[in-house]
Amino acid sequence: EVQLVESGGGLVQPGQSLRLSCTTSGFIFGDSAMNWFRQAPGKGLEWVGFIRTKTYGATTESAASVKGRFTISRDDSKSIAYLQMNSLRTEDTAMYYCALGAYSSGYWGQGTLVTVSS
Amino acid sequence: DIVMTQTPLSSPVTLGQPASISCRSSQSLVHSDGNTYLSWLQQRPGQPPRLLIYKVSNRFSGVPDRFSGSGAGTDFTLKISRVEAEDVGVYYCMQATQFLITFGQGTRLDIK
Numbered sequence: 001e002v003q004l005v006e007s008g009g010g011l012v013q014p015g016q017s018l019r020l021s022c023t024t025s026g027f028i029f030g031d032s033a034m035n036w037f038r039q040a041p042g043k044g045l046e047w048v049g050f051i052r053t054k055t056y057g058a059t060t061e062s063a064a065s066v067k068g069r070f071t072i073s074r075d076d077s078k079s080i081a082y083l084q085m086n087s088l089r090t091e092d093t094a095m096y097y098c099a100l101g102a103y104s105s106g107y108w109g110q111g112t113l114v115t116v117s118s
Numbered sequence: 119d120i121v122m123t124q125t126p127l128s129s130p131v132t133l134g135q136p137a138s139i140s141c142r143s144s145q146s147l148v149h150s151d152g153n154t155y156l157s158w159l160q161q162r163p164g165q166p167p168r169l170l171i172y173k174v175s176n177r178f179s180g181v182p183d184r185f186s187g188s189g190a191g192t193d194f195t196l197k198i199s200r201v202e203a204e205d206v207g208v209y210y211c212m213q214a215t216q217f218l219i220t221f222g223q224g225t226r227l228d229i230k
Binding site for chain 1: 223
């Protein structure tokens, strides 16, 4: 059974950092691209970024709103994807989801809540 | 960026009746590899999104056959043949033909 579990969310002040983890099982992580999405309270879905497999250099793409502040990485030995979030802003407050797959994101985690507030 | 526009934004439906949601993209979603990466997701209250349809018309694993997707180019439709109570939620179209991935605004489906 495919499982994705996000962790690492919490309450932080503006300007601080957080690292989210997406721990996976049930599929060959090393063969899978991973996406990160977010959803602000009461709002729609927003794509955050994406990491390719090592076959494609584990390169990443990210939304303009987070470029230069957020970094996506992966540890294939642990089947975990990471979202390093620096210089957090109040507008980054959201539920953050990881999802399996480059183009269709068939499996999603339950999400982890990030609140940025002073 | 590709802009995705959904209509309607709200859809009250009678149980057992059909429902339809439209999604239009600001440019063609045909990828250079020939595929069209248009998906439909459902988000029930308090739940994460769930993939229903991928590549325009393919039902994802476990999705009931009352859900169907169609369309091409820039115009796409999600249809529910007979709405059930468990279908209440928000439906999003999503394009992944171009990175940045973008979503429609969401269509709220509820029961009359």
